[in-house]
Amino acid sequence: MSSSKSLLVGGYEVVIGFETHAQLATQSKIFSRASTAFGAEPNTQACAVDLALPGTLPVMNKAAVELAIRLGLALGSHIAEQSVFARKNYFYPDLPKGYQISQFEIPVVQGGEVSFFLGDEKKTVRLVRAHLEEDAGKSLHEDFIGQSGIDLNRAGTPLLEIVTEPDIRSSAEAVAYAKELHKIVTWIGICDGNMQEGSFRCDANVSVRKPGAPLGTRREIKNLNSFKFMQQAIDYEVRWQIEQIEDGHAIQQATVLFDPDTGETRAMRTKEDAADYRYFPDPDLPPLVIARDWVEQVKAAMPELPRGMAERLVRDYGLPEYDATTLTQSPAMAAYFEAAAQASGQAKLVSNWIMGEVSRRLNAEEGDIASAPVSAAQLATLIGRIADGTVSNNAAKQVFDALWTGEGREVDAVIEAKGLKQMNDSGALEKIIDEVMAANAEMVEQFRAGKDKAFNALVGQAMKASKGKANPQQVNDLLRQKLG
Amino acid sequence: MNDLHTLGVGELASAIADRKTSSVEAAQHLLARAKQHSALGAYLAVNEDATLAQARAADARIAAGERSPLLGVPLAHKDIFVTKDFVTTAGSKMLEAYQSPFDATVVQRLAAQGAVTLGKLNCDEFAMGGSNENSAFGAVRNPWDTTRVPGGSSGGSAVAVAARLAPAVTGTDTGGSIRQPASFCGVTGIKPTYGRCSRYGMVAFASSLDQAGPMARSAADCAVLLSAMAGPDLDRDSTSLDHPAEDYTTLLSRPREGATAAQPLKGLRIGLPKEFFGEGCAPDVLATVRAALAEYEKLGATLVDVSLPRTELSIPVYYIIAPAEASSNLSRFDGVKFGHRAAKYDDLIDMYKKSRSEGFGPEVQRRIMIGTYVLSHGYYDAYYLQAQKIRRLIAQDFQAAFAQCDLIAGPVAPTVAWKLGEKSDDPVANYLADIYTLSTSLAGLPGMSVPAGFGAGGLPVGLQLVGNYFQEGPLLQAAHAFQQATDWHTRAPQGY
Numbered sequence: 001m002s003s004s005k006s007l008l009v010g011g012y013e014v015v016i017g018f019e020t021h022a023q024l025a026t027q028s029k030i031f032s033r034a035s036t037a038f039g040a041e042p043n044t045q046a047c048a049v050d051l052a053l054p055g056t057l058p059v060m061n062k063a064a065v066e067l068a069i070r071l072g073l074a075l076g077s078h079i080a081e082q083s084v085f086a087r088k089n090y091f092y093p094d095l096p097k098g099y100q101i102s103q104f105e106i107p108v109v110q111g112g113e114v115s116f117f118l119g120d121e122k123k124t125v126r127l128v129r130a131h132l133e134e135d136a137g138k139s140l141h142e143d144f145i146g147q148s149g150i151d152l153n154r155a156g157t158p159l160l161e162i163v164t165e166p167d168i169r170s171s172a173e174a175v176a177y178a179k180e181l182h183k184i185v186t187w188i189g190i191c192d193g194n195m196q197e198g199s200f201r202c203d204a205n206v207s208v209r210k211p212g213a214p215l216g217t218r219r220e221i222k223n224l225n226s227f228k229f230m231q232q233a234i235d236y237e238v239r240w241q242i243e244q245i246e247d248g249h250a251i252q253q254a255t256v257l258f259d260p261d262t263g264e265t266r267a268m269r270t271k272e273d274a275a276d277y278r279y280f281p282d283p284d285l286p287p288l289v290i291a292r293d294w295v296e297q298v299k300a301a302m303p304e305l306p307r308g309m310a311e312r313l314v315r316d317y318g319l320p321e322y323d324a325t326t327l328t329q330s331p332a333m334a335a336y337f338e339a340a341a342q343a344s345g346q347a348k349l350v351s352n353w354i355m356g357e358v359s360r361r362l363n364a365e366e367g368d369i370a371s372a373p374v375s376a377a378q379l380a381t382l383i384g385r386i387a388d389g390t391v392s393n394n395a396a397k398q399v400f401d402a403l404w405t406g407e408g409r410e411v412d413a414v415i416e417a418k419g420l421k422q423m424n425d426s427g428a429l430e431k432i433i434d435e436v437m438a439a440n441a442e443m444v445e446q447f448r449a450g451k452d453k454a455f456n457a458l459v460g461q462a463m464k465a466s467k468g469k470a471n472p473q474q475v476n477d478l479l480r481q482k483l484g
Numbered sequence: 485m486n487d488l489h490t491l492g493v494g495e496l497a498s499a500i501a502d503r504k505t506s507s508v509e510a511a512q513h514l515l516a517r518a519k520q521h522s523a524l525g526a527y528l529a530v531n532e533d534a535t536l537a538q539a540r541a542a543d544a545r546i547a548a549g550e551r552s553p554l555l556g557v558p559l560a561h562k563d564i565f566v567t568k569d570f571v572t573t574a575g576s577k578m579l580e581a582y583q584s585p586f587d588a589t590v591v592q593r594l595a596a597q598g599a600v601t602l603g604k605l606n607c608d609e610f611a612m613g614g615s616n617e618n619s620a621f622g623a624v625r626n627p628w629d630t631t632r633v634p635g636g637s638s639g640g641s642a643v644a645v646a647a648r649l650a651p652a653v654t655g656t657d658t659g660g661s662i663r664q665p666a667s668f669c670g671v672t673g674i675k676p677t678y679g680r681c682s683r684y685g686m687v688a689f690a691s692s693l694d695q696a697g698p699m700a701r702s703a704a705d706c707a708v709l710l711s712a713m714a715g716p717d718l719d720r721d722s723t724s725l726d727h728p729a730e731d732y733t734t735l736l737s738r739p740r741e742g743a744t745a746a747q748p749l750k751g752l753r754i755g756l757p758k759e760f761f762g763e764g765c766a767p768d769v770l771a772t773v774r775a776a777l778a779e780y781e782k783l784g785a786t787l788v789d790v791s792l793p794r795t796e797l798s799i800p801v802y803y804i805i806a807p808a809e810a811s812s813n814l815s816r817f818d819g820v821k822f823g824h825r826a827a828k829y830d831d832l833i834d835m836y837k838k839s840r841s842e843g844f845g846p847e848v849q850r851r852i853m854i855g856t857y858v859l860s861h862g863y864y865d866a867y868y869l870q871a872q873k874i875r876r877l878i879a880q881d882f883q884a885a886f887a888q889c890d891l892i893a894g895p896v897a898p899t900v901a902w903k904l905g906e907k908s909d910d911p912v913a914n915y916l917a918d919i920y921t922l923s924t925s926l927a928g929l930p931g932m933s934v935p936a937g938f939g940a941g942g943l944p945v946g947l948q949l950v951g952n953y954f955q956e957g958p959l960l961q962a963a964h965a966f967q968q969a970t971d972w973h974t975r976a977p978q979g980y
Contacts, residue, residue, distance in 0.1 A: 048586060052816040053586055054579065055566040055685035057721050087812050087860070090835055098815020150820065185616050278859035280868060283691035283809055 031058030077112030507556030555598030588685020606640030635665030660921025667946025682717030747784030755889030770938030811855025
């Protein structure tokens, strides 16, 4: 449940519920043996079952069920001992059977919750359910003049539709929820999370109301496939709904699409033309029975979950909660941290470096930490050299850059080659400071006249003169001594 | 040999195995005969090259010393089973030229045993009907009286066996589609327990009811086919039952406990549901069935009165559930990927409407509309859910009856075969004629039709035998014992 502190927009409370389609990372389709690989030539990955040829029948892919169980375990849901597949009937050219096999009355995953931080506030969004279903194919309208092409490669791809209660109260919270869910599904390996390719698609049900009023009429924004558009779309939709209500218009239940070019949402269809899907249990598929020991087996093979791992990082490494949450963005990042922290014994420094230099580099290159050119062991060595005073923090950044770009491969060799070893010889440093004081007599005067700022300038000059090799603390001490 | 068509499966297999004839000769003879009697309308598709290639392969296996009960025996399949070598139409204009890239599991299993496919047999469109008049490719005529229907939906199958165009065939039964045409044409047919034969490759009508089965001249021949057809197909059909295949031929003659030579069925309790012997049944049918039951008593069986109180409800229940499933199963025939597409249309919706209106016949359209209606929002609970509840009660009624008996017996249909066109304008009259077969299908139980004699106009009458789940063996045994003592099943219509 969201906190009691509610954010009002123009006097209205925003109410959002989410439906997310996560494409399950199975090798083959949910009811056939065709491959699920993305990007193949149209209709080359659709077998007789996917094409709905007469006489074909669906057979459940157990791997998809196992991934659904994993999600249920990760989110503290009830895994139904028996769930039922139903047919959702409608005509569309890229829906080969004329119905989609989904779950309706009894889904496989029931209840559960997703918790996350919005700033420093902990939020919890309750789940209604997550159900298994098959994806449809794709209609291609662009390449065929006056006609449409149908690509059924995607038909039968397994999806898990994850549905929340209307617990979300702002666009920022919506994005935070979606990011947390995205993190979880990728963390537990049930979805590749590729939003561009449509592996993780969100629909947001948005309504507004005066505080304390019953739920307003919702409009569903379909197919939000980036976090950025998600926030823009919801913000626009909220403003639009409030304007409508303020202008005296009632909100009509509708399905809308967000157009990133105009930044607006526009209605695709309203409730009046909502189809009657004539759901009924699929007679081709017996109820899906999940024995307790199957759930136990899946549980035993589950990785440590991000929330539990963050708590452990706080406990075992003394990290602030913010650091722990950031470092548990992905299993690879957490593993990188733990390896470097253990090797260097400097957990907080390692955390700062990962959140700083490492992330900066990765973001700039859109890289993945698993393939970062600087290994956790190298980072640990480098941080060891900072800790033991061999290099300054600034010099260490130069070493890091050299390692990252491949200019150097070994920490100590780079320090040596670049002459970055910190000047710990006080005689040499004294000489530099004397020279700096002589060359900057004006600043020395100013400092003595009570201008503290001048001191920092002198430190800077001394560091510069040492080419960054001086230990800043030592420079500070010596300078004060001499100025004193 | 020029009387090969007079041989049943067992005899023909022996003749081929003993090299008195060959599979090629038998296939050629039967294909010629099918052509000669094409006026019956039994066959929809033949492919002589494919048939003879299969026959030559079987002959080669025999020459190499291989022997098995179906090796080289020509059979034909109801046009509901998809086949690689023959067009599959399901009796519909919608699939007029449809070529499947694979064989149905049942077809494949029979072929693996060395059976040779003669062709595809006419049926009611998408197996919907009880007279075979709903085929888009013309009605089938009953060889006992060619002005009469053969029954349906496996009408072509029943006629092929009755007219000696094939020693045995496959059929499918959703609400009686094997048993009723078998009864009307005087042949033996068995619908196994739901899930006993794979549905993979059967063009779906009503998924929770459809079941494949053999039709032949005798229970013994049905046993040979069913042994090959039945068994799990879990990788392709989720409703296939995980119950190993059985050798029904062996079960056929396994002596029952306490049986004697004169009374092979001693100790067998046959239940007679009082609802099957009421005033709805024509007197000639009742008399024939009662005479057959008297024969069973002679064979040592005892007759027990039982009740299936919801028999009448099976008609509305079936005509809700089957159309509901059909309306969804037939949605794939939309003109987009395969099957009939209208030549001219304005837009997508128009293409759907025209393609489906042109491709589906009136009975299929009627059932799609009924099915769509009963699944619609606001009607689902009142019709579909209610029907499912009663369906469970019907199954419970059978279990209560089986507490008192081993098999249940009665008529297959209330009348003998009716005249072509007689009920064409009255769908409800057609539906009511299914009363004795629907409940068995709804309960998923195995049922048979065994030739029991002749009623009015010298037309065949079948005795229906129903067993409990997986009791195909005892059913075939009971039919076989009857056929050892009677010769109804050996009678051929005049001129065939």
